[in-house]
Amino acid sequence: MKKILFCLLAFYTPAHLLMAQNTTNSPTSMFGLGELSTGEGGQYAGLGGAGIALRGNNFLNSANPASLTELSEQRFQIDAGIMGSYQNYSQRGANNHSVTGNLNNLSIGCRIIPRWYGAIFMAPVSSVGYAITLDEEVAGSNGSTVSSLFQGEGGLSKMGISTAYLFGKGFSIGTNLSYVTGTITQTETQGSASEETSSYKHTFYADFGVQYKWAIDRDRSFVAGAVYGYSQDFKQENSLYVSSSSGGDDIAKDLKRYRQCLPQFFGLGVSYNNLRWMATIDYKYVDWSRMQSSQSNISFENQHRLSLGGRYTLGNVYRNPVSLLLGTGINNSYIVIQKKKATEYYMSTGLNLGLRNNNVLSIGLKYKGQMKVPAGMQRENSLSLFLNITFSERTYRARIQ
Numbered sequence: 173m174k175k176i177l178f179c180l181l182a183f184y185t186p187a188h189l190l191m192a193q194n195t196t197n198s199p200t201s202m203f204g205l206g207e208l209s210t211g212e213g214g215q216y217a218g219l220g221g222a223g224i225a226l227r228g229n230n231f232l233n234s235a236n237p238a239s240l241t242e243l244s245e246q247r248f249q250i251d252a253g254i255m256g257s258y259q260n261y262s263q264r265g266a267n268n269h270s271v272t273g274n275l276n277n278l279s280i281g282c283r284i285i286p287r288w289y290g291a292i293f294m295a296p297v298s299s300v301g302y303a304i305t306l307d308e309e310v311a312g313s314n315g316s317t318v319s320s321l322f323q324g325e326g327g328l329s330k331m332g333i334s335t336a337y338l339f340g341k342g343f344s345i346g347t348n349l350s351y352v353t354g355t356i357t358q359t360e361t362q363g364s365a366s367e368e369t370s371s372y373k374h375t376f377y378a379d380f381g382v383q384y385k386w387a388i389d390r391d392r393s394f395v396a397g398a399v400y401g402y403s404q405d406f407k408q409e410n411s412l413y414v415s416s417s418s419g420g421d422d423i424a425k426d427l428k429r430y431r432q433c434l435p436q437f438f439g440l441g442v443s444y445n446n447l448r449w450m451a452t453i454d455y456k457y458v459d460w461s462r463m464q465s466s467q468s469n470i471s472f473e474n475q476h477r478l479s480l481g482g483r484y485t486l487g488n489v490y491r492n493p494v495s496l497l498l499g500t501g502i503n504n505s506y507i508v509i510q511k512k513k514a515t516e517y518y519m520s521t522g523l524n525l526g527l528r529n530n531n532v533l534s535i536g537l538k539y540k541g542q543m544k545v546p547a548g549m550q551r552e553n554s555l556s557l558f559l560n561i562t563f564s565e566r567t568y569r570a571r572i573q
Contacts, residue, residue, distance in 0.1 A: 198259065198261065198301070198302060198552055199261065199302045199304055199550060200505075200507055200509070200550065200552070201298075201299065201300045201301055201302055201324065202300065202302055202322070202324050202358065203465065203467075203470050203507045203509070204463065204465070204470075204472060204506065204507050205297070205298040205328060205432065206298040206299050206300035206326075206327055206328070206356065207298060207299050207300070208297070208298050208506070209295065209296045209297055209298060209299070210518075211223070211234060211235060211295070212520070212536065212538060212558060213234070213253045213255070213276045213277040213295070213536075213558055213560060214231055214232065214233070214234070214251055214253060214277060214534060214560050214562070215228070215231040215524050215532055215534045215560065215562060216231075216233065216235075216481070216497070216522075217253075217497075217520070217522050217534060217535075217536025217538070217558040217560065218481070218497030218498065218499055218520045218521045218522020218523070218536040218537070218538075219452065219479070219481025219482070219483070219497055219498075219499035219520065219522070220479045220480055220481045220498075220499025220500045220501040220518050220519070220520050220538075221454070221477070221479040221481075221499065221501045221518060221520075222235075222441065222452045222453065222454040222479040222480060222481040222499060222501070223235030223236065223441070223452075223454065224236050224381075224397040224398070224399055224439050224440065224441025224454045224456075225383065225395045225396060225397035225441035225442050225443040225452055225454070226239060226395070226397075226441075226443060226450075226452060227239035227241075227242035227383060227385065227395060228242055229242055229243060229244045230243075230244065230247075230249060230530050230532060230562060230564055231249065231251065231532065231562055232249055232251045232279045232281045232291055232293075232562075234277065234279065234293065234295060234348075235399070235454075236346070236381035236383060236397050236399050236441075237291075237334040237335070237336050237346030237347055237348050237379075237380070237381045238336050238344040238345055238346035238381040238382050238383040238397065239336070239344070239346070239381075239383060239397075240281055240289040240290070240291060240334060240335075240336035240344075240346055241287070241289050241336050241337070241338040241344040241346075241383075242385075243281060243282065243283060243289055244283075244530075244564070245283050246283075246566060246567050247282065247530070247564050247565060247566055247567060248280060248281070248282045248563075248564070248565045248566075248567060249279075249280070249281050249282065249291075249562060249563070249564055250279075250280050250562065250563040250564075250565065251277060251278070251279045251280075251281075251560065251561075251562050251563075252275075252277070252278050252279075252560065252561055253275075253276040253277045253278075253534075253558060253559060253560035253561070254273065254274070254275055254276055254558075254559050254560075255273060255274060255276040255556055255557065255558045255559070256271070256272070256273035256556070256557050257271070257272050257273065257554050257555065257556040257557070258270075258271050258554060258555045258556075259271075259272070259552065259553075259554040260552070260553050260554070261550055261551070261552050262550070262551050263549070263550040263551065272301065274296065274299075275296075276295070276296070276558060276560075277293070277294070277295045277560070278293065278294050278295075279291055279292065279293035279294070279295075279334075280292050280293075281334070282567060287337055287338040287339075288335070288336075288337050288338075289335065289336045289337075289338075289346075290333065290334065290335045290336075291333065291334040291335075292331075292332070292333050292334075293331065293332060293333075293334060293348075293350075294329065294330065294331035294332075295329065295330055296327065296328070296329050296330075297327070297328040297329055297330050297352055297354070298327050298328045298354075299326075299327035300324045300325060300326050300327050300356050300358075301324065301325055301327075302322070302323065302324050303321070303322070303323045304321070304322045304323075305319055305320070305321050305322075306319070306320050306322070318362060318363065319362070320360060320361070320362045321359075321360070321361040321362075322358070322359070322360050323358070323359045323360075323361070324356065324357065324358040324359070325356075325357055326354060326355050326356040326357050327354050327356065328352055328353065328354035328356075328373065329352070329353065329354055330350040330351065330352045330353075330377070331350065331351055332348060332349050332350030332351055333348075333349050333350075334346060334347070334348045334349075335347060335349075336381075342384055342385040342386060342387065343382070343383075343384050343385075344382065344383045344384075344385075345380070345381070345382050346380070346381050346382075347378055347379065347380045347381070348378065348379050348380075348381075349376075349377075349378050350376070350377050350378070350379075351374070351375075351376055351377075352373075352374065352375055352376075352377050352406075352434065353372075353373065353374035353375075354372075354373060354374075355370060355371065355372045355373070356370070356371050356373070357369070357370045357371075358370075364416050365414070365415070365416040366414070366415055366416070367412065367413075367414050368412070368413045368414075368415075369410070369411070369412050369413075370410070370411050370413070371408055371409070371410045371411075371432075372408065372409040372410075373406040373407070373408050373432060374406065374407055375404050375405065375406045375407055375434070376404075377401070377404050377434055378401075378402075379399065379400065379401030379402075379437075380399065380400050380401070381397065381398065381399040381400075382397065382398050383395060383396070383397040384396050384397075391446050391447045392444075392445065392446045393444075393445050393446075394442065394443070394444055394445075395442065395443045395445065396440075396441070396442050397440070397441045397442070397443075398438070398439065398440050398441075399437070399438065399439045399456075400437070400438045400439075401434070401435075401436065401437050401438075402436055403433050403434060403435055403436040403459065403462050404433060404434045405431060405432070405433045405462075406432045406433060406434070408432060430464040430465065430466050431462060431463065431464040432463065432464070433462050433463055435458050435459050435460045435462075435463070435506075436458075436459040436462075437456060437457060437458040437459065438456070438457055439454060439455060439456035439457070440454070440455050440456075441453065441454040441455070447485070447489045448484060448485050448489065449482065449483060449484045449485065450482065450483040451481070451482045452480070452481050452482070453478075453479070453480050453481075454477075454478070454479040454480075455476075455477070455478055455479075456475075456476075456477045456479075457474065457475070457476055457477075458474060458475040458476075458477070458506065459474050460472040460473060460474055460475065460506050461474060469509065469510045470507065470508070470509060471508045471511075472506055472507065472508065473504065473505075473506055473507075473508050473513060474506075475503055475504055475505075475506050476503060476504060477501060477502070477503035478501060478502055478503070479499065479500070479501035479518075480499060480500050480501070481497065481498065481499035481500075481520075482497070482498050482499070483495050483496065483497050483498075483524075484496050491526075492525075492526040492527065492528070493524075493526040494523070494524070494525055494526065495523070495524040495526075496521075496522075496523060497520070497521060497522035497523070497524065497536070498520070498521050499518070499519075499520045499521075499522075500517070500518060500519050500520070501517065501518040501520075502515065502516070502517045502518070503515070503516055504516070509549065512546040512549045513546070514542045514543075514544060514545045514546070514549060514551075515542065515543050515544045516540060516541070516542055517540070517541055517542070517543060518538055518539070518540050519538070519539045520536060520537060520538040520539070521536070521537050522534065522535060522536035522537065522558075523535045523536075529564055530564035531561070531562060531563055531564055532561070532562040533560075533561055533562075534558070534559070534560040534561070534562070535557075535558070535559060535560075536557070536558035536560070537555070537556070537557055537558070538555070538556045538558070539553070539554070539555050539556075540552075540553060540554045540555075540556070541553040
């Protein structure tokens with residue numbers, strides 16, 4: 173019980189960290205909502221992003237809230253994870269790299285009453301982080317140049333509650349009710365003058381999930397799942413601040429608002445499970461058609477994402493099991509720059525180590541690369557490490573006389 177109280181008391185501090193820390197230094201994060209979090213974490217970080225049809229009695233699956241109904245009836249599940257990433261960027265022979273890290277997820281879930289389950293959670297949604305220097309020749313100056321520094325930071329995070337209900341035998345429905353918020357700041361500095369734009373965004377949001385578990389026998393089952401989220405506009409408070417150290421008055425004013433929104437999406441997934449191994453496949457469609465950009469050369473494209481994953485369990489499946497995970501995925505970028513876009517792919521692996529009292533230590537490793545990169549467009553790749561711990565705590569202990 174002390175673990176539960178500690179996590180509840182500490183919930184505010186991780187929320188502040190999620191809003192304050194960046195998980196990217198990618199130049200393309202200056203567009204749209206930034207670099208999107210793909211949701212990997214927890215015990216399925218090594219499955220290539222698949223999770224719509226996953227469920228288990230000792231882990232919290234943020235990919236589909238309906239999976240909560242598989243939790244153990246007399247235990248709290250506490251899930252906490254961090255991630256770190258090495259990123260490399262190359263364009264026209266020039267290379268750059270960065271190392272970033274952040275809290276990746278924090279959630280607590282349990283059964284509330286028979287058939288009804290709930291959880292509280294927080295997680296990153298997107299991240300902005302970049303610093304770019306451009307040297308431009310001054311017209312009529314015989315080769316003189318002026319340098320401009322473009323910087324950006326911030327991002328979006330979410331916190332909320334999940335709830336799920338088990339209907340009959342095997343069919344579950346669930347929803348995530350979340351508050352999404354964050355500030356994105358972008359600055360352009362040239363000489364002694366600087367121009368800073370700041371956008372504070374926030375909205376309430378809900379998404380939904382269903383799962384059906386068909387038990388073939390005691391040890392084998394199929395699971396089918398589906399998720400849906402509607403498009404929701406952000407409320408925005410945008411401002412511009414112009415200053416110069418060479419004299420003159422500073423200027424602060426409100427900016428025109430372009431539509432920024434969370435996209436509509438739907439996804440389908442299936443999985444097969446037995447005592448030793450599991451295989452799963454997901455498809456997800458994300459509609460960015462309502463998103464607007466303040467720059468004419470930037471547009472947004474609907475995304476298609478396909479993910480495959482598998483798990484194999486070594487040793488005793490009932491006592492401190494060790495599971496190996498493999499996964500892969502592919503999707504197109506939602507940001508189109510001057511009508512150029514890239515296709516991203518993922519390869520991941522992981523290890524789940526069963527500990528005492530149904531606790532689990534999870535390690536995941538994911539490589540992200542790009543293919544079909546148009547000529548002249550920046551190429552990005554990254555290697556990310558996920559560390560996660562799942563605590564399982566009894567809701568009560570019976571005393572035997």
